[in-house]
Amino acid sequence: MESSALLTIGLPSALGIIMFGLGLTLTVGDFRRIAESPRAVVVALALQLLVLPAFAFGLIQLFDMAPLLAIGMMLLAASPGGTTANLYSHLFRGDVALNITLTAINAVLAAITVPIITNFAINYFGAEGQVGLQLSKVVQVIAIVLAPVILGMIVRRFFPGFAASADRPVRTFSVAVLALVSVGALVAERENVADYARQVGLVTAIFCLGSLALGYTGARLLRLARPQAIATSFEVGIHNTAVAMTIALSVLDSAEAAIPAAVYSVLMYVLAAVFGYLITRIDGTGKDSAGGAAAPTTQHAH
Template sequence: MDSALTSVALPAALAIIMFGLGLSLTSADFARVARHPKVVTIALACQLLILPAVAFGLVLMFDLPPLLAVGMMVLAASPGGTTANLFSHLYRGDVALNITLTAVNSVIAVVTLPIITNFALGYFDPAETGGTMGLQFTKVLQVFAIVLIPVAIGMAVRARREDFARRMDRPVRIASAVVLVAVIVGTIAAERENVPSYLADVGVIVTMFCLASLGLGYWVPKLLGVHRRQAIACSMEIGVHNSTLAIAIAISVLDSVDLAIPAAVYGVVMFPAAAAVGWLISRGARAETADALPVQDRTERASESG
C-alpha cells in the first residue's frame, strides 16, 4: 500500500472537496429542507435505504469476494458528490436542491455510513482482516472529522468572506475534479498488478449499480409526483457518489486498498454514465414537450423546419 497516498494525498483530496462543498453552503441550504420536505424525504430514502439494498442484492447476485463486497456497500453508503451539482446544471436540474441534498446527506452519512459498513463487515466477514476491521467509536470520530470539519471551515469562510467564497468556487471545483482523478489513478496504480482481475470482478456490477442509482434517482421521485427539474437533481445526487470519501474510508480508516477498488472503478464509470443518462432524460423531456404542443403548432413547426 502506498503510504504517501494513505497519509497525505487522500486526506488532502477529501479536505479540498469537502472544503469546496462548504464554500457553496449557507444555513439557508439546510433550512430549505423545511420548504421542500417531500422531495428531500424521497431523495434521502432512495439514497439511504434503496441504494444499499440494491448494492446488497447485486453483491449477492454476483457472489463478490468478501472485501470487494464490503467495498460495494461502503460505496453505496457514501453521500452524493459535489460533481452532481455540475451535471444537474448541465441538464437543467434544480441545482439548489442538489446543494441541499449534498449538505444534508453528508451530515447524515456520518451516522449511516458506519452502520452500513459495520453491517457489511459482520455479514461478509472478510477472512483477510482476521476479524479486526471495523468502524469503532474512534474511527467514527475520524469519519466525522474528515467529512464535516472541512465543510464547517468552508461555511465559516463563506459567512465572513462571501465575495472570496464566490471567487474561489470555480477554482475549488476544478481542483476537486483534479484531485478526484489523481486519487482514483493513485488507488488503481497502487494495485496495478491486480487491476485486470479487479475490473473483471467489479466492472459489470459497478456499472449496473451506477445506472440503477441514476435511474432510480430519477424515476422514483418522478413517479411520486416530483417536478422534472427536481427529479433530475435527485438523479444526479443519488447517482454521482462521493467516491473520494469511499476511497478514504477504505484506505485511510479501514486500511485496505481492496475495499477501495469498487469506489475507484465507480469514480471512472459514473462520469460517462451520468452524462449519458442526463442526455436521455433531456431528450425524453423535449419529446414530452413536443407531444404536449397542439397539433396545429406542431404542424407549423414542421413546415418551418422544412
C-alpha cells in the same frame, strides 16, 4: 496496503480540503430550503439512504463479490452525492436548488451513515480480521467529512469574497485528487486489476445506471415534478467517490476496498451524461411530463 504518511496524513488532508470547498458553496439557507419542498427532500433521501444500499447489497449477492470488494461497494453506496450532481442537474434542466439542499444535508448525514453502513458490511461479509471501523475511526470519519464542511460554511458566511475566489481552485484540486487516488488505488492493486475489472466493471456500471434510474423513476412514481426527479436522479447516481476511496485507503487500510469507487469514479461521469441525454429525449425537452414548463434551475447554482 501498507500504511504511509500519504495515506494516514496526505489523503485525509486532501479530502478535508475537498469537503472544505464543498462548505464554501453552502449556506444556512440551503438547509432552510427544506421547508420549501419537504416532500422532494424526503423522497430523495429515502432513495439515497435506504433504497440505494439495498440495491448495492442485492448486486453484491447476485455477482457473489469477494468480501473486501463487497465492502467497497457498500462504502460506495453509502458515500454522499457529489457536487458534480449540481452541474449535471443544471445541464439537463433539473431543480438545482434541490440538489444544493440535498448536498448540504448529505454532507452532514454522511458522517453518521457511512460508518453505520460500512460497519454493517464489515460484519456481514466477515472481513473483521482485515479491516475495521472502531469508535476512534468513526470519529476520524466525522472529522474528515463533517468538520471541514462546517468550517467552509463559516468562512463563506464571514468572508464571501474569499469563498467565491477559492471555489475554482478547490474544484480543480478536487478533480486532481480524485484522479490521483483512482490511479493510485488501481496501481496498488495492479497485479489484480484485470480480475477486479471482471468482478466490478459490470457491477459498478449496473449500479451507476440503476442508481440514476432509481432516482428518476422513484421520484416520478412518488409524483415529484420532472425537474425534481432529474435533480434526485443525479443526486442518487453521482457519488463523492473521494470519500469512499479515502476511507477505504486511509481508514480501512485496504486498496482492494477502494477499487469499486475508483472504477465508479471513471464510469459515472460518462453514464450520467448518457442518462441525462436519454431522459431529455424520452421524457420531453425542458417540459414536465404533465405539460408544464420546467422549473428554473439557475437560482442558487454553484
